[in-house]
Amino acid sequence: MFEPVLDVAWPLFNGLAEAKLNGKYGFLDRSMNWIIKPIYDKAEDFGDLIHVELGGHEMYIDRLGSNLNGSAA
Numbered sequence: 001m002f003e004p005v006l007d008v009a010w011p012l013f014n015g016l017a018e019a020k021l022n023g024k025y026g027f028l029d030r031s032m033n034w035i036i037k038p039i040y041d042k043a044e045d046f047g048d049l050i051h052v053e054l055g056g057h058e059m060y061i062d063r064l065g066s067n068l069n070g071s072a073a
Contacts, residue, residue, distance in 0.1 A: 013045055016063060025052070027063075036065040 007020040009028065016027040016035060026038030027050070042053040049060045049068065059069040 014047055014063070016045070018043055018045055027065075035063070036061065 007023065009017055009019040011017060012030065016029060019026060019028050019038065021038040024038040025040040025043035026034055027036040027043075027045075029035050036050070040052040040054050041056075042051075044051045048063070050063065051058065051060055053059075059067055061067055
């Protein structure tokens with residue numbers, strides 16, 4: 001079985017690398033494990049916070065993927 005091929009990946013920043021798979025954004029750790037699964041339409045890493053967009057809704061998540069806006073992601 002083949003491993004998925006990333007569309008693009010960026011360098012590690014505070015232990016996570018933003019990556020795009022099948023047009024969706026997520027974040028990988030140093031071992032190439034998905035810490036935040038690639039479900040987001042857009043993502044921007046600000047260090048402690050990550051700004052994401054999902055289905056037209058913008059929100060902030062932490063570095064483990066928990067939504068900080070109080071609604072389900």
